[in-house]
Amino acid sequence: MNSIVMKQDASTAIRELLAYLLSSGRVDAVLTMRQVPETGSCDLGLITDPSGMVEAEPFLPVMTANAGQALSSISMSGKRIAAVLKPCELRGFTERVKREQGSFDNLLTISSICGGVFPLEKVISGDLEKLVPRYIEKTARAEAPRGLRETCKACEEFVPMNADISVSVTEHGSLMHLHSDRAEEYTEGFEGERIEARADQSHIDRMMKSRSAAKGKLFQSLEKSSGLDGLVDLFGKCVGCHGCSRVCPICYCQHCDFESINFDYNQPYFQESLEARGALRLPPDTILFQLGRLTHMSFSCVGCGMCSDVCPVSIPVAGIFKKTGERTAGLFDYVPGRDSEEPIPVMVFKEEELGDIG
Amino acid sequence: MISDKHDDFTPRITSFLCKWCSYTGADLAGTNRLQYPTSIIPIQVMCSSRVDPVFLIKAFLSGSDGVLMGGCHPGDCHYETGNYHTRRRFAILKEIFDSLGLESDRLKLSWISASEGPKFAQVSNEYTEQIRKMGKNPTRKSVFL
Numbered sequence: 076m077n078s079i080v081m082k083q084d085a086s087t088a089i090r091e092l093l094a095y096l097l098s099s100g101r102v103d104a105v106l107t108m109r110q111v112p113e114t115g116s117c118d119l120g121l122i123t124d125p126s127g128m129v130e131a132e133p134f135l136p137v138m139t140a141n142a143g144q145a146l147s148s149i150s151m152s153g154k155r156i157a158a159v160l161k162p163c164e165l166r167g168f169t170e171r172v173k174r175e176q177g178s179f180d181n182l183l184t185i186s187s188i189c190g191g192v193f194p195l196e197k198v199i200s201g202d203l204e205k206l207v208p209r210y211i212e213k214t215a216r217a218e219a220p221r222g223l224r225e226t227c228k229a230c231e232e233f234v235p236m237n238a239d240i241s242v243s244v245t246e247h248g249s250l251m252h253l254h255s256d257r258a259e260e261y262t263e264g265f266e267g268e269r270i271e272a273r274a275d276q277s278h279i280d281r282m283m284k285s286r287s288a289a290k291g292k293l294f295q296s297l298e299k300s301s302g303l304d305g306l307v308d309l310f311g312k313c314v315g316c317h318g319c320s321r322v323c324p325i326c327y328c329q330h331c332d333f334e335s336i337n338f339d340y341n342q343p344y345f346q347e348s349l350e351a352r353g354a355l356r357l358p359p360d361t362i363l364f365q366l367g368r369l370t371h372m373s374f375s376c377v378g379c380g381m382c383s384d385v386c387p388v389s390i391p392v393a394g395i396f397k398k399t400g401e402r403t404a405g406l407f408d409y410v411p412g413r414d415s416e417e418p419i420p421v422m423v424f425k426e427e428e429l430g431d432i433g
Numbered sequence: 434m435i436s437d438k439h440d441d442f443t444p445r446i447t448s449f450l451c452k453w454c455s456y457t458g459a460d461l462a463g464t465n466r467l468q469y470p471t472s473i474i475p476i477q478v479m480c481s482s483r484v485d486p487v488f489l490i491k492a493f494l495s496g497s498d499g500v501l502m503g504g505c506h507p508g509d510c511h512y513e514t515g516n517y518h519t520r521r522r523f524a525i526l527k528e529i530f531d532s533l534g535l536e537s538d539r540l541k542l543s544w545i546s547a548s549e550g551p552k553f554a555q556v557s558n559e560y561t562e563q564i565r566k567m568g569k570n571p572t573r574k575s576v577f578l
Contacts, residue, residue: 360578361578366533369529370486370522402531406525425517426508432542433543
């Protein structure tokens with residue numbers, strides 16, 4: 076595959092590429108993580124001025140919002156956008172495109188082999204500054220850095236699936252792989268040696284090994300929350316904020332059913348429940364909400380971990396969705412975000428399938 | 434939790450029945466004077482695919498001992514493809530129950546056509562017996578759902 080050798084570190088090289096795309100007028104805006112050098116505060120930003128690139132930190136290992144979700148509406152503005160996305164963000168975006176909530180038409184997607192991101196608490200506590208240099212060092216050696224999001228540690232989909240440009244950083248140097256005609260077209264004239272190369276497979280294999288082991292551990296740890304009693308215990312502390320669905324790249328409904336009048340109970344309901352059970356949990360329906368969300372979107376879960384990260388009471392929502400999602404998607408050999416042409420399992424069917432599911 | 438598994442109780446089976454097939458099948462069973470248990474609590478729906486899996490979960494968490502979903506045989510949907518979608522959603526729901534360690538046997542999908550009154554009676558009897566053996570749904574008394 077046609078690749079560009081990066082002389083500097085990957086962040087600098089991509090920053091230069093983004094500035095080049097903006098100044099040459101090939102794109103109107105760039106979506107990337109930003110970090111203000113003086114304060115260290117970071118966010119996801121849309122930049123239109125090439126001079127704004129100094130604040131761009133395309134590979135900052137933080138996810139303040141799933142960029143796939145953020146990109147959703149702006150991708151349909153008709154403006155040409157280059158977006159730097161983590162593999163799960165790109166997959167989340169792809170799932171949204173399938174739901175007609177975004178478009179690849181005017182988009183150049185740039186992704187990288189992902190080492191994972193740190194939970195937002197590390198940003199708030201100010202530990203990020205110390206953690207990032209160690210992170211870069213460790214990921215270059217295909218080792219797992221400490222303190223990542225639980226789902227990142229257990230993520231086996233760290234190689235971007237359908238990006239126009241993907242970046243691989245190995246101990247032998249950094250490469251920019253061009254996967255599509257659009258990538259070739261947009262990078263035309265950008266300085267850098269062109270070679271035929273692929274991402275280092277042994278590097279990927281080593282990463283995969285530790286990820287698979289961590290995934291086994293994560294799923295094991297969730298076993299104790301199984302069964303009705305386990306779920307009651309797990310979701311007992313849920314405050315019902317629905318933050319997990321707000322930050323989810325898949326949950327796109329403007330008017331979530333669970334926040335509609337259907338779940339706005341009245342006096343007779345409470346009376347009836349009290350008479351039947353002798354007590355009532357408030358807020359009601361926390362387990363129903365999560366089970367319902369699982370039926371609506373678990374097969375599309377990309378395991379980005381936003382839901383767990385924003386949960387005010389630290390419920391491991393992401394782990395549960397990842398674990399269950401792999402099974403529900405597996406029923407249809409579906410991999411969320413693999414291919415924008417692959418239809419969502421609940422939108423299609425085969426006449427002969429599934430056997431007797433009684 | 435209540436575990437009176439051998440108690441001879443009458444289960445409550447919330448049944449979502451398609452107007453064009455299973456519900457008419459239940460009617461036929463009645464006009465043919467076929468016996469089926471009072472455990473079946475029928476709810477008529479316009480198509481099995483009208484039923485959001487959330488309805489089934491709600492019935493389960495509200496203490497239904499079993500939840501039955503009746504639709505047209507594959508290929509016979511009044512709206513052509515509704516039941517194929519139901520089948521996928523139901524498979525997903527069962528998988529979710531299994532992965533979380535919930536009793537997925539308390540959910541049942543059955544294809545019963547409008548002419549299959551005897552089949553409706555048979556499914557009702559067999560499913561009721563199966564649920565009776567499983568015992569009451571622990572969600573009946575579990576408070577903190």
